[in-house]
Amino acid sequence: MTRRKTKNITGLSRIEGIRYHDVWIGLICLSCGSLNNIRIGLKLLDPKTTYETAEWECVKCGYLHSKNSDLPFEHWNEDFTVAESIKAQRFWEAFFRIATEHPESYWKQCNTCGRILPFSAFSKHSGWGPLERQMECRSCKGAINAVLNPKRTKEQLHESSIRRRIADLLLEGENETIDMEDLFKRFDRCCFKTKQPLDSNRRDTWAVDHILPSKWLYPLTKENAALLSTEANNNKRDKWPSEFYTNNELIELAKRTGADLELLSSKTPKINTIINVDKCVGRYLQVRERSHLPKRINELKKILVDYNLVDKLSPGNKKLLGFIK
Ligand SMILES: [Zn+2]
Ligand SMILES: [Zn+2]
Numbered sequence: 001m002t003r004r005k006t007k008n009i010t011g012l013s014r015i016e017g018i019r020y021h022d023v024w025i026g027l028i029c030l031s032c033g034s035l036n037n038i039r040i041g042l043k044l045l046d047p048k049t050t051y052e053t054a055e056w057e058c059v060k061c062g063y064l065h066s067k068n069s070d071l072p073f074e075h076w077n078e079d080f081t082v083a084e085s086i087k088a089q090r091f092w093e094a095f096f097r098i099a100t101e102h103p104e105s106y107w108k109q110c111n112t113c114g115r116i117l118p119f120s121a122f123s124k125h126s127g128w129g130p131l132e133r134q135m136e137c138r139s140c141k142g143a144i145n146a147v148l149n150p151k152r153t154k155e156q157l158h159e160s161s162i163r164r165r166i167a168d169l170l171l172e173g174e175n176e177t178i179d180m181e182d183l184f185k186r187f188d189r190c191c192f193k194t195k196q197p198l199d200s201n202r203r204d205t206w207a208v209d210h211i212l213p214s215k216w217l218y219p220l221t222k223e224n225a226a227l228l229s230t231e232a233n234n235n236k237r238d239k240w241p242s243e244f245y246t247n248n249e250l251i252e253l254a255k256r257t258g259a260d261l262e263l264l265s266s267k268t269p270k271i272n273t274i275i276n277v278d279k280c281v282g283r284y285l286q287v288r289e290r291s292h293l294p295k296r297i298n299e300l301k302k303i304l305v306d307y308n309l310v311d312k313l314s315p316g317n318k319k320l321l322g323f324i325k
Contacts, residue, residue: 012144014111014135016180021129024107024116025099027056030062031072037107039115044130045100051093066094103131112140124231126194164215164238166229166303170280174219178208186256187227192249207233211241211259217272223259240269276310277304281321297321 056065122133212218254261
């Protein structure tokens with residue numbers, strides 16, 4: 001698969017022997033404040049059992065984190081700190097629960113920089129280990145991506161966000177209103193990528209994937225909409241479908257939406273040339289009355305040239321934009 005190739009191209013080597021699927025506990029010592037990391041293995045802990053049995057010893061000061069230990073807080077009253085008190089027991093219960101209750105509670109070791117880092121330092125990788133996170137941390141991923149996409153400098157990222165914004169403006173009025181209930185039905189109320197069930201009432205947990213991105217001038221339509229979890233959609237963003245979905249997923253997607261499979265599976269992005277460029281340009285020039293017109297025209301001309309769409313303009317618009325005299 002591509003992963004092996006990636007490794008060779010980047011020249012960034014992985015650290016041998018790191019068990020990157022393993023979960024770790026991150027523990028700030030109650031007594032000395034040091035960070036301790038304890039390797040747990042491939043199974044997440046059960047909070048209740050952990051409270052009953054854990055004995056986590058601080059490597060720095062030796063304090064034992066266990067429900068049988070007195071709390072080491074000198075400024076607390078003794079009736080709160082003696083292990084036998086109900087107050088201390090409630091403390092311990094919550095203490096072990098915080099460290100174990102969710103996948104997000106855990107830590108993990110990056111096999112590229114070797115650091116043990118909290119859950120949020122790793123990006124999603126479905127089906128990978130108990131935490132379903134990638135083997136390298138997001139910082140290392142940044143370095144790897146810089147090698148893979150050396151052209152994406154800060155300036156180009158800016159350029160690309162302008163392009164996206166202009167494309168979005170051009171498409172205003174071309175987008176259809178999506179019937180969400182119908183969308184949920186078509187996707188069996190599950191994220192198409194991760195298959196996790198989604199609840200239409202919890203609006204922050206799901207998103208409509210613009211399958212063929214607006215950046216390449218595809219409006220949002222019934223055929224161009226997929227149901228994704230918010231997280232999967234954040235990973236998808238502006239990606240061309242074949243960069244994000246597997247071949248099997250593309251086939252399934254075309255079946256469910258009626259989209260053109262050949263287009264979805266094309267290796268490189270294709271600009272939507274079926275769109276009525278004249279109509280879009282007319283609308284683009286009219287909306288947002290108060291924004292800076294010369295700048296707007298320049299940005300528009302650039303995208304029309306880059307996307308090879310100048311020939312699709314009417315003589316009137318060609319003249320208006322200064323493509324012909
Ligand atoms: Zn300590
Ligand atoms: Zn790293």
